[in-house]
Amino acid sequence: MARKIGSRYTAHQILGRGSAGTVWLGDGPEGAVAIKLLREDLAADQELVGRFVQERAALLGLDHPHVVGVRDLVVDGNDLALVMDLVRGTDLRTRLERERRLAPEAAVAVAADVADGLAAAHKAGIVHRDVKPENVLLDMQGPLGPGGAHPALLTDFGIARLVDTPRRALPQPPAAGNLRSAKVIGTPDYLAPEIIEGLPPRASVDVYALATVLYEMLAGFTPFGGGHPGAVLRRHVTEAVAPLPGIPDELWQLLLQCLAKAPASRLRAPELATRLREILPGLAGHPPLDIDEPDGDQAAEEAADTATGPYVSGATGSAPGAYDEALYPPVAPGGSRPRGAVPLVHGSAAPDSNRETHTSMRVPGPDELAGGAHGTARAPRAAGEPRAGSARHREAVRRRRVKLGLAAAAVVAAAGLGGWFASQHGDSGEDAKPDVRHSDAATPRPTR
Numbered sequence: 500m501a502r503k504i505g506s507r508y509t510a511h512q513i514l515g516r517g518s519a520g521t522v523w524l525g526d527g528p529e530g531a532v533a534i535k536l537l538r539e540d541l542a543a544d545q546e547l548v549g550r551f552v553q554e555r556a557a558l559l560g561l562d563h564p565h566v567v568g569v570r571d572l573v574v575d576g577n578d579l580a581l582v583m584d585l586v587r588g589t590d591l592r593t594r595l596e597r598e599r600r601l602a603p604e605a606a607v608a609v610a611a612d613v614a615d616g617l618a619a620a621h622k623a624g625i626v627h628r629d630v631k632p633e634n635v636l637l638d639m640q641g642p643l644g645p646g647g648a649h650p651a652l653l654t655d656f657g658i659a660r661l662v663d664t665p666r667r668a669l670p671q672p673p674a675a676g677n678l679r680s681a682k683v684i685g686t687p688d689y690l691a692p693e694i695i696e697g698l699p700p701r702a703s704v705d706v707y708a709l710a711t712v713l714y715e716m717l718a719g720f721t722p723f724g725g726g727h728p729g730a731v732l733r734r735h736v737t738e739a740v741a742p743l744p745g746i747p748d749e750l751w752q753l754l755l756q757c758l759a760k761a762p763a764s765r766l767r768a769p770e771l772a773t774r775l776r777e778i779l780p781g782l783a784g785h786p787p788l789d790i791d792e793p794d795g796d797q798a799a800e801e802a803a804d805t806a807t808g809p810y811v812s813g814a815t816g817s818a819p820g821a822y823d824e825a826l827y828p829p830v831a832p833g834g835s836r837p838r839g840a841v842p843l844v845h846g847s848a849a850p851d852s853n854r855e856t857h858t859s860m861r862v863p864g865p866d867e868l869a870g871g872a873h874g875t876a877r878a879p880r881a882a883g884e885p886r887a888g889s890a891r892h893r894e895a896v897r898r899r900r901v902k903l904g905l906a907a908a909a910v911v912a913a914a915g916l917g918g919w920f921a922s923q924h925g926d927s928g929e930d931a932k933p934d935v936r937h938s939d940a941a942t943p944r945p946t947r
């Protein structure tokens with residue numbers, strides 16, 4: 500059923516749905532396009548429409564082979580739509596759902612494309628803030644690259660930031676104690692620790708998210724994902740990345756550098772793109788890594804811990820130990836994380852229960868984050884290693900947790916996690932980095 504969008508475009512058929520709206524296959528004066536029609540409640544929000552219009556120049560100005568171009572912005576009655584280049588292919592999430600993990604060469608080729616796209620955006624002063632497999636489109640009509648990878652293009656620039664605002668999105672947390680009132684915008688698995696800690700997001704958050712996507716392409720799971728969203732956030736801040744058995748060392752070192760907790764330790768996007776392309780030839784013929792995902796039952800335990808733990812204690816005025824299900828949806832029966840259960844805007848429905856999407860939640864305080872330091876590490880197992888889950892294994896895990904908990908408590912008591920984290924950033928040299936504005940300012944500021 501065709502539908503007119505403004506005076507110039509016609510939407511013909513739905514390509515897919517996201518949390519902010521529906522993407523249509525359409526056409527306009529210059530041929531086939533993809534039209535992202537924002538949800539009606541978003542389109543009816545005058546403040547939001549104003550921000551989109553204000554952003555017009557930035558959204559339309561990004562022209563790069565690895566960025567999905569925005570061609571037009573339509574504000575027409577109840578419709579608010581972004582007209583984009585049509586990418587004939589699929590998104591990376593769909594490919595990962597099908598293949599689980601990619602061979603290192605293909606994974607690195609995809610990541611290098613995305614890093615190129617990010618480099619262009621950062622140069623133009625735009626931070627993406629929501630790099631994840633759903634936002635990486637694979638152009639099946641493009642030429643095959645290293646490892647048989649199709650060209651990858653990053654989409655949804657600045658959309659998360661534009662759509663998610665404090666206006667009525669969330670109940671405000673009390674402005675007391677060490678709780679910060681800023682919100683976290685993004686998708687839990689890909690959120691850089693400094694965002695969780697409440698620092699303003701800069702270009703390095705995109706590099707962290709891209710490194711997470713690369714890890715996921717190689718491993719079949721993200722480094723800190725699994726269980727309750729609160730547990731995921733804590734792991735980003737407190738845990739080291741578990742090594743991937745069999746990964747070529749050069750690639751592993753690159754991943755570690757870009758997953759560094761301190762933003763200044765990460766590579767910038769152009770350097771990352773260069774390094775990835777440098778190591779590509781050495782990965783030719785390397786098979787996909789043969790590893791197993793950390794156990795689901797462990798994730799379930801972690802989720803249970805989190806639900807009764809200190810993370811959200813008192814955060815929204817609830818009783819200690821309780822948590823607000825509207826903000827932190829419960830874990831599905833069986834312990835597996837409900838992908839797509841955390842809406843971009845409070846109150847919106849998840850577009851597809853199999854899809855991971857954005858989250859919007861308050862930033863936990865340092866002492867709340869410290870509560871996560873007690874042994875939630877999820878180490879991947881080399882294929883063939885005995886699967887955890889036996890009674891003996893569970894007892895060992897419990898004992899290890901107690902030990903780790905005591906150790907963590909000692910560390911936190913001695914130094915204070917907040918102080919530790921602040922010092923990581925305090926001398927990080929982040930200020931010396933290019934000053935990349937968020938996509939909600941009116942005029943792009945050139946990088947220094």
Ligand SMILES: Nc1ncnc2c1ncn2[C@@H]1O[C@H](COP(=O)(O)OP(=O)(O)OP(=O)(O)O)[C@@H](O)[C@H]1O
Nearest residue numbers: 514515516517518522533583584585586590633856
């Ligand atoms: N420019 C495009 N060309 C072709 N298909 C697209 C284009 N943009 C998005 N799509 C497809 O439309 C679907 C929905 O995209 P959308 O960006 O709305 O949601 P998402 O990124 O999957 O989720 P969310 O917005 O909640 O993060 C995806 O399956 C994607 O593959």
